[in-house]
Amino acid sequence: MLPALDVLRRALAQVLVDKEEQGHDTSGLDEELASLPDSYDALVDFAERLAQLPLRDGWPYVEPDDLETIRQESDPGRATGPMGPLAGDASPRAETAFLSAVCGCILGKPLEFDPTLEELRAVLQPLGAWPLSDYLPEAALDGLRHRHPQWRETVAGRIAWVAPDDDINYKVLGLLLLESRGTAFTREHLRDLWMYNLPVLATFGPERTLLLKAGIDTMAESPRRFDPSWVTSLNPAEEYCGALIRVDTYGYALPGRPELAAELAWRDAGFTHRRTGLYAAMFVAAAIAIAPMVDEPLAIFEAAIGYVPRRSRFAAAVTDSLAEVAAARDWEDGYRRVHRRFPEHTHCRIYQEVGTLINTLRFAEDVGDGIGKQVCQGNDTDSFGATAGSVLGAWFGPDGLERRWLEPFGDRIHLALANVYEPSLSALAERVGRLPGRMLDDRSARLPPGG
Numbered sequence: 032m033l034p035a036l037d038v039l040r041r042a043l044a045q046v047l048v049d050k051e052e053q054g055h056d057t058s059g060l061d062e063e064l065a066s067l068p069d070s071y072d073a074l075v076d077f078a079e080r081l082a083q084l085p086l087r088d089g090w091p092y093v094e095p096d097d098l099e100t101i102r103q104e105s106d107p108g109r110a111t112g113p114m115g116p117l118a119g120d121a122s123p124r125a126e127t128a129f130l131s132a133v134c135g136c137i138l139g140k141p142l143e144f145d146p147t148l149e150e151l152r153a154v155l156q157p158l159g160a161w162p163l164s165d166y167l168p169e170a171a172l173d174g175l176r177h178r179h180p181q182w183r184e185t186v187a188g189r190i191a192w193v194a195p196d197d198d199i200n201y202k203v204l205g206l207l208l209l210e211s212r213g214t215a216f217t218r219e220h221l222r223d224l225w226m227y228n229l230p231v232l233a234t235f236g237p238e239r240t241l242l243l244k245a246g247i248d249t250m251a252e253s254p255r256r257f258d259p260s261w262v263t264s265l266n267p268a269e270e271y272c273g274a275l276i277r278v279d280t281y282g283y284a285l286p287g288r289p290e291l292a293a294e295l296a297w298r299d300a301g302f303t304h305r306r307t308g309l310y311a312a313m314f315v316a317a318a319i320a321i322a323p324m325v326d327e328p329l330a331i332f333e334a335a336i337g338y339v340p341r342r343s344r345f346a347a348a349v350t351d352s353l354a355e356v357a358a359a360r361d362w363e364d365g366y367r368r369v370h371r372r373f374p375e376h377t378h379c380r381i382y383q384e385v386g387t388l389i390n391t392l393r394f395a396e397d398v399g400d401g402i403g404k405q406v407c408q409g410n411d412t413d414s415f416g417a418t419a420g421s422v423l424g425a426w427f428g429p430d431g432l433e434r435r436w437l438e439p440f441g442d443r444i445h446l447a448l449a450n451v452y453e454p455s456l457s458a459l460a461e462r463v464g465r466l467p468g469r470m471l472d473d474r475s476a477r478l479p480p481g482g
Contacts, residue, residue: 042340082260101340106341114289129202130408132426134399136196139416142413145378147409150176172186200228209284210469211448222472237273237304262301271380273307274300275315275418276313278295281295282319286467289452306344310343332392349385353389359393362404366424369383369389372386377410
C-alpha cells in the first residue's frame with residue numbers, strides 16, 4: 032500500500048526543486064534529504080516540513096491559491112460579468128474550438144518528446160513540410176531522435192480515428208461535468224468523475240498523484256471530502272501544465288464570460304495544482320471565453336492576463352511574452368525571442384509554452400496554419416497543439432477550420448475513459464456546441480462571483 036522508499040525520495044527531490052523555484056528557503060535541505068534514514072516516518076515528516084517552508088527574504092512575488100485573494104490580486108479593471116452580446120450563434124464556434132483542439136492534439140502527438148523548432152525544421156524542411164500544414168509525414172520519423180509509442184495512429188496516411196490522449200480525455204470530462212452538474216460542480220464531483228473514468232496510466236504528474244491519493248481514501252470507513260493537503264504535501268510538479276490542459280471546455284461553454292470560466296478553471300485546477308499551475312489554467316479558460324469577443328488576437332491574452340494575480344511569476348512571464356511577440360518580425364522570430372527568454376522552461380513548464388501560444392495567435396492565418404506553427408515550436412507538442420486549437424477555433428470560428436483536418440478521423444474517436452461510450456467525434460462536438468445555451472439556462476451560472 033505504501034510507495035517504495037526510493038520512489039518517495041525521488042518525489043521529495045522534485046518537491047525541493049519546485050520549492051526553490053517558488054521562492055522558498057531550501058538551504059541545506061538537499062543534504063538533509065540525502066542523509067535521512069530509509070524510514071517512512073522520517074520521509075513523511077520531511078514532506079510535511081516542506082509543505083510549510085517559509086519564503087526567502089525579499090521574494091518579490093505574491094502568489095495566493097484561494098480564489099478570493101487571487102481576485103483581489105488581479106486586475107480590478109477586468110470584466111467580471113458578460114463582456115457583451117455575442118455576434119451570432121455560439122454553438123458552431125464552441126464546436127469548432129473543440130474540433131480544432133482535437134486536430135492540434137493529433138498533429139502534435141507523434142512529436143511529443145520536447146523538440147525545439149530547429150530540431151523539427153531540420154527534419155521537416157527537406158520533406159517540404161515546413162511549417163506543418165498537414166499531419167506529420169511518416170518519413171519525418173526517420174530523422175527524429177524519438178518515436179512516440181502512438182505514432183502508427185497519428186502520422187499522415189495511417190490516421191483512421193482520433194487516437195486516445197489525455198488532453199482530449201480531460202476536455203470530454205469537462206463536458207460531462209458541465210452536463211451533469213452545471214457550473215456548481217465541486218471538487219468532490221470532479222474527484223468522483225475521475226475515479227470512475229480515468230485509468231491511472233492515462234494520467235501523469237499531479238493528476239496521477241491525486242488520483243492515487245483519492246483512491247486510497249476510498250478505503251476509509253467514511254471517505255473524506257477533498258482534502259487540500261493532498262495537493263500541498265508530497266505533490267511533485269504542482270506548477271506544471273497538467274491543469275492548463277484540462278480546462279478548455281469551461282471556455283467553450285462560457286463565451287464572453289471569462290470571470291466565470293476562470294473560476295471554474297480554478298476549481299478544477301485546484302484539485303491538483305497550486306500557484307502557476309492554477310493561474311495558467313485560469314488564463315487559458317479566460318482566453319478561450321474572450322476570443323470571440325475581441326478584434327485582435329493579442330487582445331485575447333492582454334485581457335486574459337487580468338484574471339491572474341498581477342504580482343505573480345506567471346503574469347510577469349505573460350507580460351514579457353506579449354512584448355516579445357509584439358516586436359517580432361514573423362512567427363519564427365517570435366519563437367526565438369520567447370525561447371531565449373525562457374530557455375529552461377521547456378516541456379510542460381508553462382512559461383515558454385504560453386509564450387509560443389501567444390506567438391501562434393499573432394501570426395496564424397487560420398486554424399490549420401496556427402496549429403501547424405504551434406506544433407513546430409516544439410516543447411509539449413500535443414498539449415499545446417490542443418490548447419492552440421481551442422483558442423484558434425474560438426477566435427476564427429467555423430470558417431477557420433478546413434474540413435480536410437477532420438476527414439482522416441472518419442468521425443471516430445477513441446477515448447481512454449472507462450464509462451464514455453460515444454464513438455462519434457461529431458456527436459461529442461455537437462454536445463460541446465450545446466453547452467453555451469445550457470449554461471445560459473443554468474441557475475448556478477447566474478450566481479454572483481464565488482457564489
